[in-house]
Amino acid sequence: MTEAAAAQRLSSPAAPLDADDFANTRDLLETAALAYGDRDAYVEADGSRIGFADWVARARAVAVDLLARGVGKGDVVALMLPAGIDYAVCYAGAAMIGAITTGLNPRLGPLEVSGVLAKAAPALVIRDEDLGLPPVPAGLDVLPRSALPTIAPSGIAVPYVPLGRSDPVAIIFTSGTTGLPKGAWFDADNLAAFSRSAGVMSAPFDRRLTATPFPHAGYMAKLWDQLVWGIALVASPVPWSATRMYEVLRSQRITVGGGVPTQWAKLLDEPGVSRESLPHLRVGVVATAPAPPELVERTAARLGVPLVVRYAMTESPSICGTEPGDPPEVLFRTVGRPQHGMSVRVTDDAGRPVPTGEIGRVRLAGDCVMRGYWREPELSTAAYDEDGFFVSGDLGRFTAEGNLQLVGRTDDLYIRGGFNVHPLEVEHVLTEHPRVREVAVVGEPTPVIGETGVAFVVPTHADSPPSLDDLRRWSLDRLADYKAPDRLVLLDELPTTAMQKTDRGRLRAYLEAHPAPARSTTTKE
Structure with a gap:
């Protein structure tokens, strides 16, 4: 042009x-x-802007x-x-x-x-x-x-x-x-595709609160x-607090807010937070952990805005997402449907589609998928199947409504007594427990039955954490008995990688350094 x-x-x-x-x-x-002239493109945490x-x-x-x-x-x-x-x-x-x-x-x-x-x-x-x-x-x-x-x-x-x-x-x-x-x-074709797949996430002249590195x-x-829609990126407050987030949402007229479920919950408890005090906010994004249905309902009632979930990975930064009209259970249990221009399959190891409701490998295709791994042609070729679909390490299943439900990664799966256990499925259930703020489940090598599940839990309140018996009863009421955790480790926070994902490698290293005692117990770190 x-x-x-x-x-x-x-x-x-x-x-x-x-x-x-x-x-x-x-x-x-x-x-x-x-076209956009002096409109804000970036606003930093200290107020600097351009x-x-x-x-x-x-x-x-x-x-x-x-x-x-x-x-x-x-x-x-x-x-x-x-x-x-x-x-x-x-x-x-x-x-x-x-x-x-x-x-x-x-x-x-x-x-x-x-x-x-x-x-x-x-x-x-x-x-x-x-x-x-x-x-x-x-x-x-x-x-x-x-x-x-x-x-x-x-x-x-x-x-x-x-x-x-x-x-x-x-x-x-x-x-x-x-x-x-x-x-x-x-x-550039990839980047153009991302602008088309944004859906509800992007609207003209949005002001988006971001903590993304x-x-x-x-x-x-x-x-x-950002360039197509004229979006201003506004930095989240550092260090984060609900009071400071509220102030930034209000003073910067944020239209798209993002946070983990606990941050949204704390924001809703802030005095003065209402639809009237945040009239510009039109949608909230839930990151990192599933959004409990009651949080979705509270947000809609208090702020008058929907929460949505997005599924993405480095190799394809747009894949699936929920929509504002989806029921709260869809946000909690699934990552929604494929976004514009994306195709998603769930297959067995040979690449054959599995029936609806059955677990398989997630494969994806579309212009949002990377062109390959930089300077690694053999690795790039191996990343795609014969139909041109990228073969991810994620495991999932489609619901009858067409929503994708993730259950874990191929390298996270552990086998307890001959039964496959997908940690993400167990984490979704444990996250609903009122005394659990965050949780990660990891398999631990164990004599006789192969592996058992260890739940690393950040309690909602440090002075009243859940017990192992609490979590096992909670799980047994909702899942197969072999999926209930056999060991509980209490943490102040979950370790994360540089990309802010749960660092399961560090959790496994902890288990190697602190092997399970003879009987299942609770450990406080």
Whole structure:
């Protein structure tokens, strides 16, 4: 789209732009700058903000600087920066010249950083020198964050670089819970598909509260979504509290809020929280853990907005989702139906579809699925079946209504006395217990019967935690007897990976260091 054509849009409502009108990310960035001008694009936790026009202007300056440093089309730029304006500017600047951005979560350790950089092979690493991040391996060029252009010279122009929709834009590394991370790469067609699959999550000029680390798929894959809809990303308060979340929701006129179930529950208990005090909020997203039906109902009654659930993974940042009109039980038990442009199958190990209600491997296809793993052609080929479906590590089943219910991962499953146990299924049941705030279930090797289940529980109230007998009775009333946990470990919080997923590897390491006693007991850590 030419600048003149983009300027014509200013006489009519600017959002949404049509993703099909744009040949590449650079054209979309330039049009969004013209269409949205000074509207907020990013608001940081300290109140710093930048509009679309200034974001793109600074990105132009970074693009010119990258070219001067020898970075060009097809080169990788690695960002070791905190989530915020500078990260967004560098991502956009790299996209303008056809460079490919990957981000490194600031929580990664030295081994993980070295592994990611070895696989990404960046031409340049842009690093915040004041965050105490792991060092960059010798031999890689590093640009300190302090050396980034902070002012965009008037009239600066980015030299022309031929770009297309099939050119890579981003590499997003997996969390590496089962080994060193793998880099899923995405092109502009992928990013356009994400904007079309957003559904209720995106509306013109949304103001979205986000705590997502920017190297995560929840940000990297959604660049076109933000530009198409004119969305402002507003940082969640750090440290989090219900009072501070309420203040940000109100003062920043947030339209799309996100949080784990306990955060939503605490928000509802805040004095003054009501539909009248949060008139702009139109939808809430539940992350990480299932939303109990009573929470969905309380939110609708108190705030007048629906909660929704989304299912995604690094290799496909859009897969399934619930809709605002879905019954509360659907949000609690399932992850909804395939989103626009996505196809989902549940199959046996040979790739044959299993009947509705039976558990199988989740496979997916569509333009939201990655193009492959960066610089790993054999691994990429092995990731897809002969029909072109990506074979995930997730296990699930379809309900009669067409909703996908996840029951765990292939590497999480444990076998107790010859019976398969899917931890996620047990976790969903234990989460309903009033004394359980968070829970993760892990299999533990045991003589004779093979493995038994250990429930790692964060209690709702530390002074009145559930007992093992409480949880076993609760489970036995709802599940097969072999699925009830045999051991309980109480924690102050569940360990998480750099991508904020439950770190089951650390839980298994705990069990190796603290083997089960002769009789099932409760352990407090």
